[in-house]
Amino acid sequence: MKKIDFHTHSHYSDGTSRPEDLARRAEKAGLELLILTDHDTVAGFPELLEAAKLHQVSVACGIEINTADSGVHILGYGLKWDSPLLMETLSDFRARRRLRVEKMLEKLRSLGFPIDFEDVGQVSKESLGRPHIADALVKKGLLKSRQEAFDRLLSGGKPGYVESLGPSPKEAIELIRSFGGFASLAHPHIIKKSEKIPEWIEWGLEGLEGYYADLNHPQKWRNLAQEKNLLLTGGSDFHGPGSGRDKVFGVEIPDEVYQEFLKRLEACPHGIYRA
Numbered sequence: 001m002k003k004i005d006f007h008t009h010s011h012y013s014d015g016t017s018r019p020e021d022l023a024r025r026a027e028k029a030g031l032e033l034l035i036l037t038d039h040d041t042v043a044g045f046p047e048l049l050e051a052a053k054l055h056q057v058s059v060a061c062g063i064e065i066n067t068a069d070s071g072v073h074i075l076g077y078g079l080k081w082d083s084p085l086l087m088e089t090l091s092d093f094r095a096r097r098r099l100r101v102e103k104m105l106e107k108l109r110s111l112g113f114p115i116d117f118e119d120v121g122q123v124s125k126e127s128l129g130r131p132h133i134a135d136a137l138v139k140k141g142l143l144k145s146r147q148e149a150f151d152r153l154l155s156g157g158k159p160g161y162v163e164s165l166g167p168s169p170k171e172a173i174e175l176i177r178s179f180g181g182f183a184s185l186a187h188p189h190i191i192k193k194s195e196k197i198p199e200w201i202e203w204g205l206e207g208l209e210g211y212y213a214d215l216n217h218p219q220k221w222r223n224l225a226q227e228k229n230l231l232l233t234g235g236s237d238f239h240g241p242g243s244g245r246d247k248v249f250g251v252e253i254p255d256e257v258y259q260e261f262l263k264r265l266e267a268c269p270h271g272i273y274r275a
Helices: 019-029 045-055 084-110 130-139 146-154 169-178 194-202 218-227 255-266
Strands: 002-008 034-036 059-066 073-077 182-185 205-212 231-235 251-253
Touching: 002 019, 002 059, 002 073, 002 205, 002 231, 002 255, 019 034, 019 045, 034 045, 045 059, 059 084, 059 169, 073 169, 073 205, 084 130, 130 146, 169 182, 169 194, 182 231, 194 205, 205 218, 205 251, 205 255, 218 231, 231 251, 231 255, 251 255
Parallel strands: 002 034, 034 059, 182 205, 205 231
Antiparallel strands: 002 251, 059 073, 073 182
């Protein structure tokens, strides 16, 4: 078995850790490979790359693109993270995120929560989202935790929720492919449209996250990956201390799964950066 983490977040999106903190954790945990997959941004990767040299950790650049389909997030690996055109496209995605945040804040104010964009806008380094609204509510003493904010206000169907304004799954997959990377479906167990997976495969989806920190029925997804000839990917979805997603860092995958992933990653223009 190989211990890896292909799904982590930093404070450049909705994580609470610096990229250097992730590299340090990876060194301590003995990870074979660490991949940063911040939401709709690759801005934290240069910092991770520098930290990886110090901590002797092999790393790669990834991304997690939140789509307009609820719960459908597309992981991208090996893409040309330093492309100005990619940066421009991701900037548009983040502008949509900001608009969504503003719409949710408007709802929250109507519900009696005195919170403005200024309370939220300085929290993330790069990519705003619901966790930052939750953190602002906690900081202002209006709620006790991120989890309470989601349970009461920010999850789908709750009074402060606004649907994602992100790209479609097809657009996300095509974007990753157009910049030399390959796409995998994140946390398939939480999506409500798994019947659409064959359609996403037709659009170029190549992987399925079958090894996940809190996956209750992993074999179902591993079987589906085998049936559809998809790569298996894995990760903890670590978001850092205080995030509610900080209990697990790194997951174990079979050697053959790791080698298949590595082979595909090394075929990308921006693949693995070895320690």
